[in-house]
Amino acid sequence: MSAISRECVVKFDGAGFFTNTVKGKRASCTWSDEVAAQRLADRLFGEGQGVIAKLPGQPGDKANYIESRWFLSGGRDV
Secondary structure, three states: OOOEEEEEEEEEOOOOEEEOOEOOEOOEEOOOHHHHHHHHHHHHHOOOOOEEEEEOOOOOOHHHOEEEEEEEEEOOOO
């Protein structure tokens, strides 16, 4: 079985961190951009099956409230 991968961005709105929508799913966390990304990976690939890796930022991210970018991977879509 080959790994499936997706990318996501996590934004900060002053009250918490939230991901963009990926395959109809999104996630949030009040204290951590990393936790928001991991929660999205868990929803996409199954609890404990998703792996995340932080990607470098891009020019203009802060102006667009993008806190971080993440690479999500797992064995299967849920």
